[in-house]
Each structure stands twice: as structure tokens, then as C-alpha cells.
Amino acid sequence: LPLRTKRRAMGLSVCLPLGLCVVGASACAMHLTGGACHVHPLCILPPSRVLPPRVLCGCGAAIAMADSNGDDDDDAGDERASSREDGEAIQEEWQRVRTEREAGFAASAVIDSELDPKRRALWEQLRRASELDAVKAARESLEVTDEDEEPPDWRTRSRALSELQYWLIATGNPDAEAALLDMIKRHSDTDRWVAAEADGLLRKAWSVHRDATVNLRMEEARAKLRAGNAQEALSAFERLAKSVDPPWSEAFRWQAKVAHLALGDVDAAIELYDAALKLSPKNYPILFELGALLVTDAAAQAQMGLSRGQGTAEQATRGAELLGRAAELNPLLEDKVAGLLGRDADD
Secondary structure, rough: OOHHHHHHHHHOOOOOOOOOOOOOOOOOOOOOOOOOOHHHHOOOOOOHOOOOOOOOOEEEEEEEEHHOOOOOOOOOOOOOOOOOHHHHHHHHHHHHHHHHHOOOOOHHHHHHHHOOOOHHHHHHHHHOOOOOOOOHHHHHHHOOOOOOOOOOHHHHHHHHHHHHHHHHHHHHOOOOOOOOHHHHHOOOOOOOOHHHHHHHHHHHHHHHOHHHHHHHHHHHHHHHHHOOOOOHHHHHHHHHHHHHHHOOOHHHHHHEEEEEOOOOOHHHHHHHHHHHHHHOOOOHHHHHHHHHHHHHHHHHHHHOOOOOOOOHHHHHHHHHHHHHHHHHHHHHHHHHHHHHOOOOOOO
């Protein structure tokens, strides 16, 4: 963006809901019309229509309108007129898109149908480059390369952790996931608040889908479970798991939780946890829950002198291995793992 446009855009509120955009939070202005940045998955503004040629951000509406107000710069006349035209055109387009959306048109369908292949490929290159730069910058701001160097202040680290979470939710970026896992392991003994914050952000990222409609369906299924309709909830989670593409580990995880805790079907729960783990192998909540299920179920079978499926000893061994893997990824779980395995955390 031109420097003047950046300067004026910074006076507006930043892009919602996560405050990030292709041009960075500081330059990203929220649509005055109430829309959202199209870089974010919840966006309903087709980039093929709202982007002025010199603006790389879906928040171009607010930027263009802010620019149209102008100031008394020597070269403001022509640019102000151009920006005003951009702003008016974008406002008209936003009204049209909103009308279409209210009539039932999905935003993704609008974008896919109106972006020609070359433009879509260019836009994806821009988005991907921005993603890589943002993740790299966040990781670098969390690292201390010199032993004598002061660590970043808490605000800098908190912002960097939140940005990593954003890209993990938005695109499933594996580097963002690895960076958050690294923060947990590195700071589990020192600066424990960093590890705890990274842990919370990572759990949230794994449990939230980039598509808002998927999250809504998840909440509807959980509402059925809270109402005591376990079978209906299981069916809702199953339909969700089958419809989401690519498959989402959290949908299988919740099927497993309902099968185990609400319906008592241990075999089905183990199978569903295994499916979830294949989709997200570093997801330590799944590792922990499956490991705990295997260990406790093996102990219960041993007490009753029963053996279901694989032998109790093999099942207990696998459960202990999964719990150990969970604690390795997240040392904050060591005490819980030790309690389940009946040994000291230092063993």
C-alpha cells in the first residue's frame, strides 16, 4: 500500500475477528460497512470485486473511503477523486453482495465462480507469501539467539503466540503448530505462563474450524449432548465428520468422547480416537484421552478377569506409550500422566 494510505488506514479499527490481514494488523482497516476481511475464512467480500488495483487487502473498502476524505497534500486531488470512486463502487458492491447473501448465496460460491483461474492463483500466491512471512516473523520474535540478550517482553510474546494460533486456524500451517509446541516444551519449567498461554491457544486452534458453519454445527451437536440426548449428539457429530472436507480430527474426537463417556461403547471410542489421531498426530489432548481410556479400560478388564479385543497387557502398554507421547509434547501434562500410571512425575 502507498504510505499515505497506510497512514490513514491505521487510524481505523483493525480487521476482525482475529485482528490479522494480508497487509498486517497495523495497516488493516475494518470495513466501515460492517464486513470482514476476505483473507479471514468468515469473509463474505469477493476479492475479485472489492480490491482496487493498488490495494492488496479485503479491507480496501475502509482504506479507500478513508483515503477519499483526503488531506491537503499537493497531490491529493487526483488520488482523492480516484479513491472516492473506489469507495463508492465498493459500497455499491458490498450492498449487492449482502443482498445476495441474504438471499442464500454462499460467500465461497460467489468467490469461486467470479475469480478466473489466473487471478485466483495470483491471489493464493499473495496470501501464501503473507502467511509464510507472518509465521516466520512471529517465530523470530519468540526466539532468543544470544544468551546475554533480554527475552522479548510479555506483550510481544503474547502477540506472536496469537498470530501463530491465527495461521494454524486459518490455514493449518504446520510451522505455526510446531512453534506453539516448541514454546510449551521450552518454557514448561521457566516462564511457565508462556507455556500455559501457548497450551491454551493450541488447544483452541485444534478445536476450532476455519469454517464458521462447521463450528456452528459443532455447537449444535454439543447442545444436544448437554440436553442429555447422547444418541442424537453422536449422530450429529458423525454427520459432521462425514461432511467436512478435508476430514477434521475434532469431529472424530467428539464422537469418541460421546461413545465412551455417554454411551459406554469403549471399542467404538477407541476406533474413533484412532481415526482422530491419524488426522492430527501431534494433538496431545487426543493422545492423552485415548491413552487414558486404554489404561483405565485395561485395568478394569484385569480386575474382572476379562479380555476384550487386544489383550489387556498390550492395551495397557499402548495406552502408556500414548500418555508418554502426550507428556513429551506437552510437559505440563506430566503430573496427570504420572497419576494415571501410578508413578512419580520424575520417573
